[in-house]
Amino acid sequence: xxxxxxxxxxxxxxxxxxxxxxxxxxxxxxxxxxxxxxxxxxxxxxxxxxxxxxxxxxxxxxxxxxxxxxxxxxxxxxxxxxxxxxxxxxxxxxxxxxxxxxxxxxxxxxxxxxxxxxxxxxxxxxxxxxxxxxxxxxxxxxxxxxxxxxxxxxxxxxxxxxxxxxxxxxxxxxxxxxxxxxxxxxxxxxxxxxxxxxxxxxxxxxxxxxxxxxxxxxxxxxxxxxxxxxxxxxxxxxxxxxxxxxxxxxxxxxxxxxxx
Amino acid sequence: xxxxxxxxxxxxxxxxxxxxxxxxxxxxxxxxxxxxxxxxxxxxxxxxxxxxxxxxxxxxxxxxxxxxxxxxxxxxxxxxxxxxxxxxxxxxxxxxxxxxxxxxxxxxxxxxxxxxxxxxxxxxxxxxxxxxxxxxxxxxxxxxxxxxxxxxxxxxxxxxxxxxxxxxxxxxxxxxxxxxxxxxxxxxxxxxxxxxxxxxxxxxxxxxxxxxxxxxxxxxxxxxxxxxxxxxxxxxxxxxxxxxxxxxxxxxxxxxxxxx
Numbered sequence: 175x176x177x178x179x180x181x182x183x184x185x186x187x188x189x190x191x192x193x194x195x196x197x198x199x200x201x202x203x204x205x206x207x208x209x210x211x212x213x214x215x216x217x218x219x220x221x222x223x224x225x226x227x228x229x230x231x232x233x234x235x236x237x238x239x240x241x242x243x244x245x246x247x248x249x250x251x252x253x254x255x256x257x258x259x260x261x262x263x264x265x266x267x268x269x270x271x272x273x274x275x276x277x278x279x280x281x282x283x284x285x286x287x288x289x290x291x292x293x294x295x296x297x298x299x300x301x302x303x304x305x306x307x308x309x310x311x312x313x314x315x316x317x318x319x320x321x322x323x324x325x326x327x328x329x330x331x332x333x334x335x336x337x338x339x340x341x342x343x344x345x346x347x348x349x350x351x352x353x354x355x356x357x358x359x360x361x362x363x364x365x366x367x368x369x370x371x372x373x374x375x376x377x378x379x380x381x382x383x384x385x386x387x388x389x390x391x392x393x394x395x396x397x398x399x400x401x402x403x404x405x406x407x408x409x410x411x412x413x414x415x416x417x418x419x420x421x422x423x424x425x426x427x428x429x430x431x432x433x434x
Numbered sequence: 435x436x437x438x439x440x441x442x443x444x445x446x447x448x449x450x451x452x453x454x455x456x457x458x459x460x461x462x463x464x465x466x467x468x469x470x471x472x473x474x475x476x477x478x479x480x481x482x483x484x485x486x487x488x489x490x491x492x493x494x495x496x497x498x499x500x501x502x503x504x505x506x507x508x509x510x511x512x513x514x515x516x517x518x519x520x521x522x523x524x525x526x527x528x529x530x531x532x533x534x535x536x537x538x539x540x541x542x543x544x545x546x547x548x549x550x551x552x553x554x555x556x557x558x559x560x561x562x563x564x565x566x567x568x569x570x571x572x573x574x575x576x577x578x579x580x581x582x583x584x585x586x587x588x589x590x591x592x593x594x595x596x597x598x599x600x601x602x603x604x605x606x607x608x609x610x611x612x613x614x615x616x617x618x619x620x621x622x623x624x625x626x627x628x629x630x631x632x633x634x635x636x637x638x639x640x641x642x643x644x645x646x647x648x649x650x651x652x653x654x655x656x657x658x659x660x661x662x663x664x665x666x667x668x669x670x671x672x673x674x675x676x677x678x679x680x681x682x683x684x685x686x687x688x689x690x691x692x693x694x
Contacts, residue, residue, distance in 0.1 A: 200644040205625065225625055263644050264651030271643070278545055282538035288623050288640040293647070332650050333643065356653060357646040363548050365465065365485055373649045375642040380548040382635040383531070383593065384460040384523050386617040387553070389633045390592050391524030393616060 191262065195236045200292075201226045202233070203259045210252050218249035260293075270297040270331045272355070274346045275338030276306060276316050279361060283337055284312040297329040302342065319349065326353040333357045340364040347374075451522065455496045460552075461486045462493070463519045470512050478509035520553075530557040530591045532615070534606045535598030536566060536576050539621060543597055544572040557589040562602065579609065586613040593617045600624040607634075 205225035209217050219237075223230035237243070237250070240258050244250040260266055271294050273280055283289075284299055299311060300319045309316045317325065325331065334350040336343050336358060343362035350358060351372055358374045360366055366374050465485035469477055479497075483490035497503070497510070500518050504510040520526055531554050533540055543549075544559055559571060560579045569576045577585065585591065594610040596603050596618060603622035610618060617633045620626055626634050 196648050197645055199648070200638070200641045203644070204623065204638075204641075208624070227625060262648070264647040265644065269643075269647055269650065278538070278542035282542045283639065285538055286639055288638075289643065292640050292644060294640065294643050333646055335643075357650050359642050359646060363464065364468070365487060371653070373646055375646055377637065377639065377642055378460070378464075378548075379543065379546055379637065380552050380554065381460045381464075382619055382637055383529075383549065383554050383595075384463070384525065384552060385457055386593055386619060386633055386635055387524040387529050388456050388459070388522070390529065390617050393631070 191239045195239055196263075198226070198228065198232075198236055199259050199263055201228070202236070203256065203263070203265075206252055206256050206259070210256065214252055216249045217252055217255075219244060222250065265293040267293070269294050269333055270329045271295065271333045271335055272298050272300060272322070272325060272329075272331050272350075273335040273337060274300040274319065274322075274350070275336060275342070275362075276301045276309075276311060277337065277339075280337035281311055283335060283361070284314065294333070297331055298325045300325075302338075319346070322349055323353045326350075326355060331355060333359065335359045335361070336366075337361045451499045455499050456523075458486070458488065458492075458496055459519050459523055461488070462496070463516065463523070463525075466512055466516050466519070470516065474512055476509050477512055477515075479504060482510065525553040527553070529554050529593055530589045531555065531593045531595055532558050532560060532582070532585060532589075532591050532610075533595040533597060534560040534579065534582075534610070535596060535602070535622075536561045536569075536571060537597065537599075540597035541571055543595060543621075544574065554593070557591055558585045560585075562598075579606070582609055583613045586610075586615060591615060593619065595619045595621070596626075597621045 202222065205222060206217070209222070209225065217225075219230045219234050223233040226233065234244070237255070240262050242250060242255055242258055271289070273283060273296055276284065276299050280299070280301075284296060289296060296312070296314065298321075299314050299316045300322060301307065301316050302319050304318065306316050307318045326334075331353075332355060334347075334355040334357070336346050336350070338346050340362045343360060343364050344366055347358055347360070347366045347368060351368055356372050358366065358368065358372065360374055360376045361379070363378055363380070365376075368374055462482065465482060466477070469482070469485065477485075479490045479494050483493040486493065494504070497515070500522050502510060502515055502518050531549070533543055533556055536544065536559050540559070540561075544556060549556060556572070556574060558581075559574050559576045560582060561567065561576050562579050564578065566576050567578045586594075591613075592615060594607075594615040594617070596606050596610070598606050600622045603620060603624050604626055607618055607620070607626045607628060611628055611632055616631060618626065618628065618635075620634055620636045621639070623638055623640070625636075628634055
């Protein structure tokens with residue numbers, strides 16, 4: 175079984191840490207680095223929870239999986255917790271990454287300071303467009319995709335980033351896997367098929383916008399009051415006149431919309 | 435209470451749909467659109483689950499919140515399910531979005547076809563750099579941030595995208611909120627403070643990489659076998675020699691690393 179999420183492991187846990195906790199550890203780490211920058215030596219679970227945008231009970235539970243319980247009345251030692259989370263995430267070593275697809279997005283990613291500062295070194299950039307090969311971006315020459323195997327082996331690369339158009343993404347994923355890459359970060363808006371043992375995470379730039387539109391619609395419904403919430407209103411004007419109905423809604427199943 | 439996640443509502447539900455389900459609906463929608471493109475009229479929960487990268491029990495539970503149960507032996511009607519999810523997500527109307535910060539990333543986002551195809555129209559681009567104002571990107575002129583209030587009102591904008599450096603993000607968020615924006619998509623690697631009633635979602639381009647490094651480390655541990663997994667090995671060479679220890683690990687708490 176494979177897909178665009180890490181495969182589900184026994185009880186959704188890896189190394190004794192639930193997947194959902196793993197996904198929050200980078201958020202805690204970022205908040206802790208910010209606290210360290212302001213000179214904080216210790217932090218309470220409440221403060222850290224607010225900084226990370228979660229509730230404090232969940233935070234304490236998550237950190238307990240790392241053997242971190244804090245000290246009553248003092249909280250957590252910031253530098254110790256940074257070390258513990260960094261080691262749990264495998265960030266005590268620097269990972270070499272290749273990036274394939276140097277369009278606007280790939281260009282932005284190649285120059286993204288947040289990769290290097292968090293332990294990821296872009297070892298090489300690749301593009302299928304022969305005309306781009308040799309162009310220098312963020313201190314790296316763009317190389318042809320045919321050099322992928324050699325670079326992955328020479329630079330000991332285990333992680334590949336795909337920022338190609340969707341149509342090319344699966345072929346690129348296949349080539350990455352063939353070259354020996356075992357983790358893929360996919361920015362193309364498509365689902366990748368990969369063999370067992372390869373992890374894929376997807377960053378969908380529009381997905382989060384769709385979650386926000388859910389909340390915007392809900393807020394508009396609340397503003398309208400209970401009588402405004404019906405099949406007609408939901409397709410009508412909300413915050414203004416710039417409303418273009420997408421696929422024509424079916425009147426006969428309008429009652430099935432959640433919250434109706 | 436506010437932060438970089440939607441505030442926690444009663445029982446983590448909005449409009450009767452759990453937050454976690456809301457977050458998966460765009461994934462289902464994307465998979466359904468891909469199926470529709472290949473001419474599929476119906477889809478089984480198993481097929482759709484594989485395409486979306488979740489397990490089928492979770493998929494059926496999620497869709498039941500929308501009143502969609504499928505038909506035994508047939509599955510779900512693709513076009514009907516697309517309509518139901520689109521309406522649940524508020525995508526039956528087109529949302530106007532402003533984007534603030536037109537560096538490499540903002541440039542990539544301005545040209546990202548995935549926004550328009552999923553119901554989001556970029557109404558205006560803003561930058562604080564007076565020299566960029568007037569530059570034309572993706573069919574839009576870059577405007578000065580001082581025009582924000584007027585544009586948000588005129589274009590009935592409720593969603594703002596922040597792609598500025600971290601240092602500017604909170605000020606931009608404040609200005610967006612002041613102008614009347616009630617949902618923010620934040621690409622800057624920082625936590626934003628916003629008032630009640632404003633939803634913030636964050637896209638962290640490096641966060642997913644850190645989750646992958648967790649899995650890479652785990653795979654390397656498994657490859658080494660149980661005797662190789664100790665405080666020394668975890669900081670040693672894994673796939674090769676290009677390993678730079680980050681903050682020096684503390685030997686005295688090495689035993690606290692998960693999985694040790």
